[in-house]
Amino acid sequence: MKINKFxxxxxxxxSFKSLYAIEQNNEILKNKILKNIRCLICQGxxxxxxxxxxxxxxxxxxxxxxxxxxxENEIYDYLKNQYGQWITYDPELNKNTYILWILPIFLFxxxxxxxxxxxxxxx
Amino acid sequence: xxxxxxxxxSIFFLIFCFIVFFKGLDNSNIYVPDSVSEKPLINFxxxxxxxNKKILSDQIFTDSEFYIxxxxxSWCLPCRKEHPHLMKLKENSSIKLIxxxxxxxxxxxxxxxxxxxxPYSINIVDSNGTIAIKLGAYGVPETxxxxxxxxxxxxxVGPLNKKLVKEINLIIK
Numbered sequence: 001m002k003i004n005k006f007x008x009x010x011x012x013x014x015s016f017k018s019l020y021a022i023e024q025n026n027e028i029l030k031n032k033i034l035k036n037i038r039c040l041i042c043q044g045x046x047x048x049x050x051x052x053x054x055x056x057x058x059x060x061x062x063x064x065x066x067x068x069x070x071x072e073n074e075i076y077d078y079l080k081n082q083y084g085q086w087i088t089y090d091p092e093l094n095k096n097t098y099i100l101w102i103l104p105i106f107l108f109x110x111x112x113x114x115x116x117x118x119x120x121x122x123x
Numbered sequence: 124x125x126x127x128x129x130x131x132x133s134i135f136f137l138i139f140c141f142i143v144f145f146k147g148l149d150n151s152n153i154y155v156p157d158s159v160s161e162k163p164l165i166n167f168x169x170x171x172x173x174x175n176k177k178i179l180s181d182q183i184f185t186d187s188e189f190y191i192x193x194x195x196x197s198w199c200l201p202c203r204k205e206h207p208h209l210m211k212l213k214e215n216s217s218i219k220l221i222x223x224x225x226x227x228x229x230x231x232x233x234x235x236x237x238x239x240x241x242p243y244s245i246n247i248v249d250s251n252g253t254i255a256i257k258l259g260a261y262g263v264p265e266t267x268x269x270x271x272x273x274x275x276x277x278x279x280v281g282p283l284n285k286k287l288v289k290e291i292n293l294i295i296k
Contacts, residue, residue, distance in 0.1 A: 041261055053226060054262055057252030064253070082259035 026066050033062055033075055036089050046089070164273045167254050172224050172232055172246040183245055187219035189295045190269040193243070194255055196227040197235035199263040205282035209242035212288060217295055222246040225255055225263045268294065 034048035039055045047055045047062075065075050079087045091097045168179045184190055193209060195202040213220055222243035224232045229248070236246070249255055258267065261280055268277035268291055277294060279287055 053252060054256075057226075057256045060251055060253050061256045082257070 029072060030059075030062055030066055033066075033072060034059060036076075037062075037079065038087055038089060040083060040087065162259075162275045164267075164269055164275055165257050167257060169223075169247040169249060169254060172222070172229060172248050178245070178247055183221055183247070184269065184273050188217040188271055190219050190221060191291070192221045192223060192258070192267040192269060194223045194225050194249075194258075194260055194263050194265040196225045196263045197231040198227065199225075201282040202264045203239065205264055205284070206239045206242070208283040208285070208288050210240050212283075212291065213242040215292070215295070219244050223254060223258075224248050226250065226252050 031048060035046050037047040037058065039045045039047050039050040039052060039058075041054045042050045042052055045055075047058045062075060065078065070078065076088055085091055085096075091100060093101050164180070164184070166180050168177060170177050191209075191212060209220060212218055220243045222245070224246055226249070232246075236243075247254075255262070255265070259278070260267075264282050266279040266283060266287075267275050268279075270276050277291070
């Protein structure tokens, strides 16, 4: 009888622990997503940092989506579908953003070439 | 000679930058993606502002050619400014106006309606703003023009004005 009680308590404790772990993981995921989303009505703030009405409601919706079981990428896709690419801080490589991605590489190579040329001249 | 060319190029570049940024001052800070047009409307459930009865979106979008979903709040000053335009749109029989009362005190919302008139056929409540977010809205006031296939054909961020009402009337003609 005592053994049964012991196991019952153990099972209850373990299930609480796993529930707590799930909750903690969800909280980490939620914060990660919130930091990667732009508050569209604020100046240069993420939803995580903002206390605007938009951000407060957005936090609730993301909470709901995580509870529904959506993955991180599925949540980003959902938000992009509603608000466009601008909502995330990490722009995708497409026809509208290729300059944004290629220009820094081009400038880096160009700068490197300039330095090399200067070094060769000095030699 | 070389220095003069460099100087005039720099001045030209500075003037160009100044013009670009000066023109940009007039632009709205809110970015609205083009892809919002022809987007299917989400399903949602809410409750009626006056009767407190639960309403599903399927019960709202049933019998009209066009719908205007207007997000409003009694605390929002631009909403007062656009209210006369909504009252005018109400006169058009092919439009059904739906109000989405955003993060508001129900008593203040009811007072607002009794003071300025009720342009809406149905007024639903979005107490925590999640319906607005799911619709892809930014805040208040905001207006969606929806067709009978339940697709969003126009989204207006900010208050309605004469020009926008004209645009809406042209679309539904």
